[in-house]
Amino acid sequence: MKSKDNGGSAAYRIFSWVVLIILAILFLFPLYWIITGALKTPQAINSATPQWFPAEFTLRNFQTLFSKRSAPLFDIPIPFTTLHVIGSTVPAAIRWLLNTVFMAVAAMVLTCITAAMAGYALAKKRFLGRGLIFSLIVAAMALPKQVILIPLIREMSALGLYDNIWAVIFPTVGWPFGVFLMKQFSESIPGEMLEAARIDGAGELKTFTSIVVPMIKPGIGALAIFTFINSWNDYFMQLIMLTSSSNLTISLGIATMQAENSTDYGLIMAGATLAAVPIIVVFLIFQKYFTKGITMGAVKG
Numbered sequence: 442m443k444s445k446d447n448g449g450s451a452a453y454r455i456f457s458w459v460v461l462i463i464l465a466i467l468f469l470f471p472l473y474w475i476i477t478g479a480l481k482t483p484q485a486i487n488s489a490t491p492q493w494f495p496a497e498f499t500l501r502n503f504q505t506l507f508s509k510r511s512a513p514l515f516d517i518p519i520p521f522t523t524l525h526v527i528g529s530t531v532p533a534a535i536r537w538l539l540n541t542v543f544m545a546v547a548a549m550v551l552t553c554i555t556a557a558m559a560g561y562a563l564a565k566k567r568f569l570g571r572g573l574i575f576s577l578i579v580a581a582m583a584l585p586k587q588v589i590l591i592p593l594i595r596e597m598s599a600l601g602l603y604d605n606i607w608a609v610i611f612p613t614v615g616w617p618f619g620v621f622l623m624k625q626f627s628e629s630i631p632g633e634m635l636e637a638a639r640i641d642g643a644g645e646l647k648t649f650t651s652i653v654v655p656m657i658k659p660g661i662g663a664l665a666i667f668t669f670i671n672s673w674n675d676y677f678m679q680l681i682m683l684t685s686s687s688n689l690t691i692s693l694g695i696a697t698m699q700a701e702n703s704t705d706y707g708l709i710m711a712g713a714t715l716a717a718v719p720i721i722v723v724f725l726i727f728q729k730y731f732t733k734g735i736t737m738g739a740v741k742g
Contacts, residue, residue, distance in 0.1 A: 472717065478710035479503065486706045502707035506715070509698055512536040512687045534715065536687060537694035541673060542719055544606050544690065548613040548672040549665050555614055557661060560623025561653050565635060575624065581617040590681065597682065608682040609690075613672050619664050626660035627653065662727045669723050673716075691716045 478486055479502050481495045510533035515526065563575050597608040630653060638648045654661070679690045689697065695712035 475710050475713045475717065479707065479714045481707065483705075483707055486710075502705075502711035503715075505705070505708055506534045506695075506698075506711045507532040509533070510686065515539060533686065533694060534691070534712070537689050537691040538715060538719075540606055540688065541690040541692075541716070544609055545669045545672040545719070548610045549668045551610070551614045552616050552619050552668045553661050553665055556616065556619030556623045556664060557654065557657060558649070559620045560625075561627045561630075561649060561657075563620070563624045564627035565630065565632070578617045578620050582621065586677065594681065603682065604684045604688060606683070606688060609672070609675070609678055612678065613668065613675070616668065616671075619668065622664055622667075623657065623660060626657040630656050662729070666724060666727050670720060673720060 477495055480498045480500070481492065482497055482499050482501070485492050485495060485497065511530050512533040513527045514529050514531045514536060563571060563578075593612055594603065597603045597605075597611075602608040602611070634652055635648060638652055643651065676692050679693055683689055683693060686694075686697070691712060695709060695716075698708060698712075
């Protein structure tokens with residue numbers, strides 16, 4: 442019986458590895474195709490017979506991407522003012538990439554801070570209307586973005602933020618899913634630890650930073666990845682809020698260049714390769730917290 446169990450366990454492990462390898466290949470193949478496509482000649486890309494590996498490598502697509510337009514290295518608007526901090530001139534693709542990185546990182550940081558505070562308050566504080574507020578947040582998760590688009594545009598215009606990178610950042614900061622996720626993680630914080638901190642004379646800010654944040658760090662790591670990817674890929678909001686060439690994100694910038702150059706698949710793949718690098722870097726940095734956060738959520742569920 443024991444040998445049969447061992448044989449079944451070994452067969453299960455082999456089957457699991459085969460399935461995982463197949464899934465890994467399926468998920469990684471689009472990334473491989475984009476990267477190799479960015480290094481192919483136009484003839485190879487448009488060939489009726491696909492080249493699984495480039496027969497001839499070329500950097501023409503990246504040269505086109507970096508040579509078509511130029512823009513200031515940075516043009517950071519100061520919110521609620523007409524002041525800008527402007528840098529030297531560089532290829533527009535670099536500027537678009539920096540715009541996108543700045544947008545995603547700012548949205549990630551601000552969302553994690555506000556969601557952690559709000560989630561902690563909803564989970565551990567007792568105040569009038571707490572249940573109603575949480576119910577409204579859960580209901581807002583089901584609200585399509587298109588429903589609030591016109592009021593959001595009018596609000597950003599009234600604040601002087603339309604066609605400004607902050608017009609894409611600020612609407613993300615109050616992400617209902619982030620508050621919901623942080624509330625679920627904050628529920629697991631023992632009330633005794635919070636009481637002990639108060640007895641020791643710790644204020645709310647000290648309690649939050651020294652006790653709450655370390656305990657919900659896996660959730661913050663998971664939320665950071667979710668927010669970064671959500672903000673990076675929010676093409677719809679970027680398309681509506683940004684119009685000036687120097688304020689575009691990498692996806693919008695490639696789309697405008699594509700319109701000028703008909704259907705240049707090599708240019709598209711070069712832009713997609715450039716845009717994929719920050720996403721991969723962020724995931725590699727936060728993958729430990731992401732995996733731990735998802736595991737903790739599964740155990741709680």
